[in-house]
Amino acid sequence: MIEKAFDPAIAEKEIYAEWLRENLFHAADTSEKQPFSIVIPPPNVTGMLHMGHALNNTLQDLIIRFRRMSGDNTMWMPGTDHAGIATQNVVEKELEKEGKNREQLGREEFVERVWQWKGKYGGLIINQLKRLGSSCDWERERFTMDAGLSRAVREAFVRLYNDGLIYQGDYIVNWCPRCHTALSDLEVEYKETPGNLWHIRYPFADGSGEIIVATTRPETMLGDTAVAVNPTDARYSAVVGKKVILPLVNKEIPIIADDYVSPEFGSGAVKITPASDPNDFAMAERHHLEIVKVIGGDGTITAQGGAYAGQDRYQCRKSVVADLEAQGYLVKVEPYLHKVGGCSRCVTEVEPFVSRQWFVKMEPLAKMAIAAVVKGNTRIIPSMWEATYFDWLNNIRDWCISRQIWWGHRIPVWRCLNCEKIIVATDDPSCCPQCGESNLRQEEDVLDTWFSSALWPFSTTGWPEKTEALKTFYPTSLLITGFDILFFWVARMMMMGLYLMGDVPFRDVYLHALVRDEQGEKMSKSKGNVIDPLNMIDKYGADAFRFTLVAFTAQGRDVRMSEERIQGYKFFVNKIWNAARFTLINLEDFIPDSDYSSNSLPDRWIRSRLNKTIQEVTEALESYRFNDAAGGIYHFIWHELCDWYLELIKQTLYNKEDLAQRRATQAQLRTTFKTILQLLHPFMPFVTERLWKEFASGYIMVSDFPRHDPVANDAQAEAEMTMLQDVIGAIRNVRGEMGIATTKKLAVTVITEEVAVFTAGKAYIEALANCQQVVILDHTAPEPKGCATGVTVKAKVFVELGGMIDIASERVRLEKEVAKISKEIEAASQKLANEDFVQKASAAVVQKEEMRFQEAKEKLAFLQKALMRLKEFSS
């Protein structure tokens, strides 16, 4: 017999090792079976498992296990992402502790050092995923910097370049002065920050007056090359074309007219610093203005800043403001709340910076990505995200893919030092194809990490090689990821997949929500509200933890996590475990190989209910309604199987006289339990695998997922069971309301038109309502006196209290019932009295309403009679 309680810590370890040993996670490259594939959103190598990973991977494992059991050739591709800036930062911090920096080490040695770090710590999150039970195809594990994936990156770059979709140019980009690299637009996080709006006087060069401009960044004025006003602004039409003297710099700059300027804001005149503001940069292109870089890549003022050269940008702001004030140029200072962009990796304020960078031309790629979703080649679930997806792609800007860091895929571009020829190649060139020179210099920059991630759905299966795996598993079937990387990753995979593979990277995309704490706050270390998934697994077991995540994943809703809930589902695991113990205890003498079939009501009923549950859970999983799937199986196991079925069959199991029926019920019990273990397996892989050993040989994870059978529904059995359940409920209600102990046996009379059903079910009522005697009488029989009474749709129930009836509490109980039913009657009669309702509502609805009305009226009459009798009894 199994132990009294399930010990997840031991079982999880053993079972996972068995699955690995038996190689059950591995999918064949080619197979007769229908392929089903998912690529994991590769966690950063620097990552530690957090709630987001836990949710993400639980959902993937759930679907993967469901598909595997359903007979598909199921491949879940695992791996990690090299996470350029994040990883470089981690290693640089390590160096810092040793009093070194990366420049001292030099590029090669630094990269070597990162690889060492990766070897040591990079696998941690993979092991953490295993703790969850993830059934990834570990043999296939990939890393975005692997040789194969690096080759894919070069191939993609070269193709894009040759097709004119990659270009290099001097543009203003988001620059992090601390990471010392360019960032894409997506890597900047804007935060509302209190600042000031400084109003500054710019005198006209001809001495005829002045124009006032407003700015949030006075230090940038050192690099101003114009002042702009709106061409329709009458206040300024006369001054357009004039020159002003740039204060502190003493340089003449023009006043220009441009639609971009909003006349309503500030003074309606804006200073233009093309090197320090993207809008100003665009304006400089339109008006051919000079670009003066006064802020350098390290955030200090350049030599162009004259007297301020060398100052930090914030220090310079103070100096400039002080000088403007001293020289009478400062008109006023207003407090001003504005959005300031920060580096998403280190929170340093981003500096718009003009530099030479590489870009991917997005428009043609975006068009393909839009069309694929419009045509339905890829479905986005929940569909509300489609709008966001389209909106972003329709307004997309070119993607800055170069990063001035060392950890990443170095851009495969070389320059011939002799003839300046640019060479773009997948393999390192040994000499210049134009002049034969062997002195070539490779581009220093590396690619944005997301460039390689964008290739993940096909680079992982071997692209650009035409491998069997690629043929079998591309397009992948499903991607499950958080909505927060819809742009970063999903959209870019769509573009790259369509462009390089000629087909979408996945058929379905399921976007799940964020995991928050129970107050709905985002979990963060600084808030101290993080719940560590590994800690939860240690405390409650992976099964309970997983089930919690699934049960709270409703489409379009955040997942609010709390320890209390996980504990609740641990109780559920315990319930299952004990139901299994009960089952096993009662199957000890059972020989499973004979063919039994039972027609007892509980057996027919549970077959029907189980069948419907299979259907419900299957349909919910197929449409990604995770909470419904979890809820359906929870309800069945706890409230149908345990609460009713196991109780109902006890008498049959304990009765050794009727061996045939006992055997048949044992068989049904065994089948039912095995089936729910299979149904539950994708949700709770460990406890189900553990229990499976007690029921069958082999592994549940590769057994067949239950299939529902449309003809197995037994409406008759369900209807009869409902009659019995209602009567049992009525008796229990009397017991509970009258304060009679559950151990006290009752004598009950049931008066009904369904004499046959209740006579057959008498023993069940006796057992579940704890009665010593149940008498079933036809509806023509006289009603017994001195009883507490209850009424159901199909029966009147009389509970004998042996003259000890507590009249006061019985009256309260009956009056409560009367009030409830009266309300029902009123609602129903009102509807039926409404001619519009009777005419316009569907016949079925009207009929239902009439039936409800009739039933309620009968119940009410009975209850009123009972109340009357009660009065007679008491007087």
Add this chain to the structure above:
RNA sequence: AGGCGGAUAGCUCAGUGGGAGAGCGCCACGCUUACACCGUGGAUGUCGCAGGUUCAAGCCCUGUUCCGCCUACCA
């Protein structure tokens, strides 16, 4: 500024046109031989607000308030 989502029992949330639900918590009674990590019974809601459509609205439409998120170049 625009877009999206949410507002239903004390808490967390299901419920997309016909009798307001679940889990947890709460109250009462019970250690009945699978389970006290349990069982049985009970209490609890102007379904954010205001209009409208409909025989019928938590659900559809319009407006509105509050909360959250995303996108955006207003200095």
